[in-house]
Amino acid sequence: EVQLVESGGGLVQPGRSLRLSCAASGFTFDDYAMHWVRQAPGKGLEWVSGISWNSGSIGYADSVKGRFTISRDNAKNSLYLQMNSLRAEDTALYYCAKDSEQLAGRGWIDYWGQGTLVTVSS
Amino acid sequence: NFMLTQPHSVSESPGKTVTISCTRSSGSIASNYVQWYQQRPGSAPTTVIYEDNQRPSGVPDRFSGSIDSSSNSASLTISGLKTEDEADYYCQSYDSSNRGVFGGGTKLTVL
Numbered sequence: 001e002v003q004l005v006e007s008g009g010g011l012v013q014p015g016r017s018l019r020l021s022c023a024a025s026g027f028t029f030d031d032y033a034m035h036w037v038r039q040a041p042g043k044g045l046e047w048v049s050g051i052s053w054n055s056g057s058i059g060y061a062d063s064v065k066g067r068f069t070i071s072r073d074n075a076k077n078s079l080y081l082q083m084n085s086l087r088a089e090d091t092a093l094y095y096c097a098k099d100s101e102q103l104a105g106r107g108w109i110d111y112w113g114q115g116t117l118v119t120v121s122s
Numbered sequence: 123n124f125m126l127t128q129p130h131s132v133s134e135s136p137g138k139t140v141t142i143s144c145t146r147s148s149g150s151i152a153s154n155y156v157q158w159y160q161q162r163p164g165s166a167p168t169t170v171i172y173e174d175n176q177r178p179s180g181v182p183d184r185f186s187g188s189i190d191s192s193s194n195s196a197s198l199t200i201s202g203l204k205t206e207d208e209a210d211y212y213c214q215s216y217d218s219s220n221r222g223v224f225g226g227g228t229k230l231t232v233l
Contacts, residue, residue: 035222037222037224044210044212044224044225044226044227045159045161045167045212045214045224045227046224047214047221047222047223047224050220050221050222057220059219059220059221060221061221061222062123095166095167100172103220104220104222105154105216105219105220105221105222106220108155108157108169108172108173109157109159109167109169109214110169110172110178112166112167112168113166114166115166
């Protein structure tokens with residue numbers, strides 16, 4: 001059974017940093033691209049970032065480019081999102097999501113985690 | 123980059139058929155596959171359609187997807203509506219740089 005378990009969310013002040021983690025199990029992690037997708041309270045889904053199976057291809061939404069960094073550790077079956085210079089508008093539930101293919105953008109999201117909540121407020 | 127525009131809400135009665143549209147603002151809808159995700163209140167999204175018209179295993183054949191180049195849009199059709207279909211539905215595609223693009227979501231009410 002595929003499981004994606006996010007952690008690392010919490011309350012953080014504007015301008016500070018936070019690192020999200022996603023522990024993956026139930027599939028061969030290094031065979032697939034991965035994504036972060038977020039959802040602000042009461043709002044729709046927003047794609048944040050994607051990373052290919054070998055970290056060779058990475059993409060970011062314009063809204064987070066230059067502030068967020070996605071990475072993965074295939075030896076630990078883990079996905080990460082380093083979030084710097086956080087803003088109030090980054091407040092959201094952050095989902096870790098598995099792609100059906102090795103390269104992000106070539107497949108579709110077939111599994112989602114339950115999300116971790118990030119609240120940016122003073 | 124492009125946007126995907128969906129109606130904010132649709133409603134229909136149980137047993138009926140409903141269609142949700144997703145219009146691409148620029149570039150061809152056929153350029154990149156379209157996916158559809160269902161999100162019930164308080165739950166993570168799940169995939170109901172991928173690659174324009176494919177159903178993941180476990181998704182009933184009441185759900186179908188299509189694209190229409192003339193209107194530059196994708197559509198999700200749900201037939202034989204059930205109360206359990208009441209949810210938010212999001213279309214999604216990728217741009218030429220492989221960045222994800224989601225539609226704004228459509229709230230389906232089955233009344």
